[in-house]
Amino acid sequence: MIYKNVDEVLNTFADTTIDNARKNLVDDRMSFGALYENLSYVYEKETGLFILEFLMEDYGIFVDKGVRGKTSTYPETAASLSQFQYGSGSGPKGGLTKGINEWLKKKRFQWRTKEGKFMSYQSMTFIIARSIYNKGIKANLFFTKPFEIGVKNLKLKLEKAYTLDIEDEIIRLAKKSL
Numbered sequence: 001m002i003y004k005n006v007d008e009v010l011n012t013f014a015d016t017t018i019d020n021a022r023k024n025l026v027d028d029r030m031s032f033g034a035l036y037e038n039l040s041y042v043y044e045k046e047t048g049l050f051i052l053e054f055l056m057e058d059y060g061i062f063v064d065k066g067v068r069g070k071t072s073t074y075p076e077t078a079a080s081l082s083q084f085q086y087g088s089g090s091g092p093k094g095g096l097t098k099g100i101n102e103w104l105k106k107k108r109f110q111w112r113t114k115e116g117k118f119m120s121y122q123s124m125t126f127i128i129a130r131s132i133y134n135k136g137i138k139a140n141l142f143f144t145k146p147f148e149i150g151v152k153n154l155k156l157k158l159e160k161a162y163t164l165d166i167e168d169e170i171i172r173l174a175k176k177s178l
Contacts, residue, residue, distance in 0.1 A: 003090045005161035010052055013150050014041040020146030035060050066139030067098050101125040
Protein backbone atom coordinates (compact mmCIF):
# COMPACT_ATOMS: atom_id res chain seq x y z
CA MET A 1 0.00 0.00 0.00
CA ILE A 2 1.15 3.52 -0.78
CA TYR A 3 1.00 5.93 2.17
CA LYS A 4 1.30 9.22 0.30
CA ASN A 5 -0.94 11.20 2.69
CA VAL A 6 0.54 9.73 5.87
CA ASP A 7 4.04 10.46 4.55
CA GLU A 8 3.05 14.05 3.86
CA VAL A 9 1.58 14.55 7.35
CA LEU A 10 4.63 13.08 9.11
CA ASN A 11 7.12 15.01 6.97
CA THR A 12 5.18 18.25 7.54
CA PHE A 13 5.08 17.59 11.29
CA ALA A 14 8.84 16.97 11.37
CA ASP A 15 9.68 19.97 9.17
CA THR A 16 7.49 22.27 11.27
CA THR A 17 8.97 20.97 14.52
CA ILE A 18 12.54 21.53 13.26
CA ASP A 19 11.71 24.99 11.88
CA ASN A 20 10.09 26.09 15.15
CA ALA A 21 12.92 24.63 17.24
CA ARG A 22 15.43 26.61 15.17
CA LYS A 23 13.28 29.73 15.54
CA ASN A 24 13.32 29.22 19.32
CA LEU A 25 17.11 29.00 19.27
CA VAL A 26 17.30 32.24 17.28
CA ASP A 27 14.83 33.95 19.63
CA ASP A 28 16.97 32.90 22.59
CA ARG A 29 20.13 34.11 20.80
CA MET A 30 21.48 30.57 20.51
CA SER A 31 21.13 30.34 16.74
CA PHE A 32 24.78 30.00 15.87
CA GLY A 33 26.58 26.73 15.98
CA ALA A 34 26.27 23.05 15.50
CA LEU A 35 23.01 22.66 17.45
CA TYR A 36 21.11 24.93 15.06
CA GLU A 37 22.78 23.55 11.94
CA ASN A 38 22.42 19.86 12.81
CA LEU A 39 18.76 19.75 13.83
CA SER A 40 17.24 17.21 11.47
CA TYR A 41 15.05 14.13 11.23
CA VAL A 42 15.00 10.75 9.57
CA TYR A 43 11.73 9.24 8.37
CA GLU A 44 11.66 5.56 7.49
CA LYS A 45 8.94 3.05 6.72
CA GLU A 46 9.04 -0.62 7.43
CA THR A 47 6.22 -3.12 7.09
CA GLY A 48 3.44 -1.72 9.23
CA LEU A 49 5.74 0.82 10.93
CA PHE A 50 6.39 4.50 10.44
CA ILE A 51 9.61 5.59 12.17
CA LEU A 52 10.29 9.29 12.70
CA GLU A 53 13.52 10.08 14.49
CA PHE A 54 14.69 13.59 15.40
CA LEU A 55 18.45 14.20 15.48
CA MET A 56 20.53 16.90 17.16
CA GLU A 57 23.90 17.40 18.77
CA ASP A 58 24.43 15.38 21.97
CA TYR A 59 24.31 18.48 24.17
CA GLY A 60 20.95 19.54 22.69
CA ILE A 61 19.04 17.55 25.30
CA PHE A 62 20.81 19.49 28.07
CA VAL A 63 19.97 22.82 26.43
CA ASP A 64 16.35 21.72 26.02
CA LYS A 65 15.71 20.12 29.42
CA GLY A 66 18.22 22.07 31.50
CA VAL A 67 20.65 20.72 34.07
CA ARG A 68 20.40 21.10 37.83
CA GLY A 69 23.45 22.61 39.47
CA LYS A 70 25.43 21.01 42.28
CA THR A 71 24.56 23.64 44.91
CA SER A 72 21.70 25.65 43.42
CA THR A 73 19.58 25.77 40.31
CA TYR A 74 17.08 27.91 38.48
CA PRO A 75 13.95 27.21 40.57
CA GLU A 76 11.72 29.22 38.25
CA THR A 77 12.32 26.85 35.34
CA ALA A 78 11.98 23.24 34.40
CA ALA A 79 15.70 22.78 35.11
CA SER A 80 14.85 22.21 38.76
CA LEU A 81 12.88 19.15 37.61
CA SER A 82 15.48 18.01 35.08
CA GLN A 83 16.73 14.45 35.17
CA PHE A 84 20.23 15.81 34.61
CA GLN A 85 22.43 17.20 37.37
CA TYR A 86 26.02 18.34 37.64
CA GLY A 87 28.00 16.48 40.26
CA SER A 88 26.04 13.25 39.92
CA GLY A 89 29.16 11.38 38.82
CA SER A 90 27.43 9.93 35.75
CA GLY A 91 28.99 12.20 33.13
CA PRO A 92 32.50 12.33 31.74
CA LYS A 93 35.11 14.17 33.78
CA GLY A 94 36.16 17.52 32.31
CA GLY A 95 33.55 17.55 29.55
CA LEU A 96 32.10 20.89 30.61
CA THR A 97 35.53 22.50 30.95
CA LYS A 98 36.71 21.22 27.59
CA GLY A 99 33.57 22.43 25.79
CA ILE A 100 33.74 25.90 27.35
CA ASN A 101 37.43 26.25 26.59
CA GLU A 102 36.89 25.29 22.95
CA TRP A 103 33.97 27.72 22.66
CA LEU A 104 35.98 30.61 24.15
CA LYS A 105 38.90 29.99 21.80
CA LYS A 106 36.63 29.61 18.78
CA LYS A 107 34.85 32.88 19.55
CA ARG A 108 38.14 34.54 20.55
CA PHE A 109 36.34 35.89 23.57
CA GLN A 110 38.34 37.24 26.52
CA TRP A 111 37.53 39.30 29.59
CA ARG A 112 39.82 41.95 30.93
CA THR A 113 41.13 42.10 34.47
CA LYS A 114 40.80 45.22 36.62
CA GLU A 115 44.26 46.21 35.41
CA GLY A 116 43.09 46.01 31.78
CA LYS A 117 44.99 42.86 30.84
CA PHE A 118 43.29 40.04 28.97
CA MET A 119 42.43 37.02 31.11
CA SER A 120 43.78 33.68 29.99
CA TYR A 121 41.36 31.23 28.39
CA GLN A 122 42.17 28.80 31.19
CA SER A 123 41.13 31.29 33.90
CA MET A 124 37.94 32.22 32.09
CA THR A 125 37.11 28.58 31.49
CA PHE A 126 37.49 27.86 35.19
CA ILE A 127 35.23 30.76 36.23
CA ILE A 128 32.49 29.94 33.73
CA ALA A 129 32.62 26.17 34.34
CA ARG A 130 32.45 26.64 38.11
CA SER A 131 29.43 28.92 37.79
CA ILE A 132 27.58 26.51 35.47
CA TYR A 133 28.52 23.52 37.63
CA ASN A 134 27.10 25.16 40.76
CA LYS A 135 24.08 26.98 39.28
CA GLY A 136 23.11 24.62 36.47
CA ILE A 137 21.69 25.39 33.04
CA LYS A 138 18.27 26.94 32.64
CA ALA A 139 15.83 24.80 30.65
CA ASN A 140 15.27 26.29 27.21
CA LEU A 141 12.61 23.85 25.87
CA PHE A 142 13.55 24.97 22.36
CA PHE A 143 12.62 21.53 20.99
CA THR A 144 10.07 20.27 23.52
CA LYS A 145 7.59 23.12 22.97
CA PRO A 146 7.24 22.81 19.17
CA PHE A 147 7.22 19.02 19.40
CA GLU A 148 4.39 18.97 21.95
CA ILE A 149 2.38 21.56 19.99
CA GLY A 150 2.74 19.45 16.84
CA VAL A 151 1.78 16.22 18.59
CA LYS A 152 -1.53 17.73 19.80
CA ASN A 153 -3.04 17.68 16.31
CA LEU A 154 -1.00 14.83 14.88
CA LYS A 155 -3.40 12.02 15.81
CA LEU A 156 -6.36 13.58 14.02
CA LYS A 157 -4.26 14.48 10.97
CA LEU A 158 -2.84 10.95 10.78
CA GLU A 159 -6.32 9.41 11.03
CA LYS A 160 -7.54 11.54 8.13
CA ALA A 161 -4.41 10.85 6.08
CA TYR A 162 -4.62 7.11 6.70
CA THR A 163 -8.29 7.11 5.71
CA LEU A 164 -7.45 8.93 2.47
CA ASP A 165 -4.64 6.46 1.76
CA ILE A 166 -7.01 3.51 2.25
CA GLU A 167 -9.58 5.12 -0.05
CA ASP A 168 -6.88 5.71 -2.67
CA GLU A 169 -5.76 2.08 -2.37
CA ILE A 170 -9.34 0.82 -2.78
CA ILE A 171 -9.78 2.97 -5.90
CA ARG A 172 -6.43 1.79 -7.26
CA LEU A 173 -7.31 -1.87 -6.72
CA ALA A 174 -10.78 -1.38 -8.22
CA LYS A 175 -9.29 0.19 -11.37
CA LYS A 176 -6.69 -2.59 -11.57
CA SER A 177 -9.34 -5.33 -11.43
CA LEU A 178 -11.42 -3.78 -14.25
